[in-house]
Amino acid sequence: EQVRVQEYLDFAISLAKEAGAIIKAAVDSRMAGTGSNIELKKENPTDLVTETDKAVEEFIKERLSRTYPEHKFIGEETFASGAKTEFTHEPTWIVDPIDGTTNFIHGYPFVAVSIGLTINKVPTVGVVFNPLLNELYSAAQGKGAYLNQTQRLPLFNPPQPLVDLSHCLIATEAGSDRSKLVIDAKIAAIHDMLQKKSEANPFAAEAHSVRTTGSAALNLCNVAKGIIDVYWEVGCWEWDVAAAIVIVAESGGLVLAGGNDKSDNEPVNIFCRKYLAIRAARDRESQVEIANQMKDLIPTIE
Ligand code: IPD
Incomplete structure (x- = not known):
């Protein structure tokens, strides 16, 4: 599996971009007054879920299962709808369709789709995309971390000292x-x-x-x-x-x-x-x- 890490990273990046486009379209259409109202799906008023969270997770899950049918999946909305979390050594995609759902509802632009992959239980690939600020963060084990695929992280080079x-x-x-x-x-x-x-x-x-x-x-x-x-x-x-x-x-x-x-x-x-x-x-x-x-x-x- 390790040799396929670059392929998994590339796939996660393209998936995050497509999912991000769905999230951005939902915010844009609500701001333009053309989108449907936010429909809250949960009882807990501080742990919000919208139709878009569910739609984005379904989209990601379907793409993953079509491309990598043998891989496992853990997702926020899949868990919320009652699925048991099984964490094994198999490649496992761990997904939050919208991290920052409260921000998404308010239009506060710190909203991201988060797609992680563990292999042998080790977090190996990670992609976080904020479609409202157009910032894509990505990394794979041993390959460095990047902003928008070009800027190596951290942005400070060399890193600032940590004093106290x-x-x-x-x-x-x-x-x-x-x-x-x-x-x-x-x-x-x-x-x-x-x-x-x-x-x-x-x-x-x-x-x-x-x-x-x-x-x-x-x-x-x-x-x-x-x-x-x-x-x-x-x-x-x-x-x-x-x-x-x-x-x-x-x-x-x-x-x-x-x-x-x-x-x-x-x-x-x-x-x-x-x-x-x-x-x-x-x-x-x-x-x-x-x-x-x-x-x-x-x-x-x-
Ligand atoms: C939440 C956000 C928030 C954190 C909560 C999370 P969600 O995720 O990450 O910053 O304080 O603990 O649940 O619900 O927006 O996916």
Whole structure:
């Protein structure tokens, strides 16, 4: 399978472009007043699904099963409609038809289709395409990460040094779990990211600032670009991150489990639903140092 990686990457890129065109047409026609209204499909008001999410996933799934009938498929909407997730050593496409569905509904242009491929359970190919900003991120294991197939990531060459969390721009997200437990813990972490250090709070970082794009995949791509230093999120799913994890890794960044275990600096398990990504730097020590500073302020959310 490894020898076919370039073929899989090329296929994923063309599929992402076609899927992106469907997403862009839906936004354009709604903005022009010619599209049908958004029809929300789920009960949970903070975890939105539209007709377009479903149509795009059906399109991708059908193309994949026609081209690679022996490959496995995990998709956000397929899961939502009750399919059991089976993760094997077989080549497995992991797809989010629209990452940033809330943005899609509001017309906020951080919306992406995310297509990842694991082989032997290892994230091997990743393509994330934002059709509203026309930015396509792609990577395959050992082949580097690119923006629009030509610009090597990270954009900074050589990467900027990573000095201290106080110099970092940090991305995080509200996420869809709005329980008091989760929101209190996330707000406490954001408070510590922003607050000045004090005797009372020695782990406060006074970071440069905090950003949210509303798309886990695009937050990771911003880490791969080198324009976000650190991204931490709890609660997103394998389809939000499977593709972009390859893109971050190929840019020289790290993606770790987003808990507070400092001994766990192994490549992340894509199913762990907590992620901590650190952008490329000139040495791994400074990346691990920033990860450890973040882990001092990450709350325990089980
Ligand atoms: C969501 C986005 C969001 C993240 C949520 C995800 P969706 O994905 O990535 O940034 O905070 O956890 O579920 O629902 O738009 O595909």
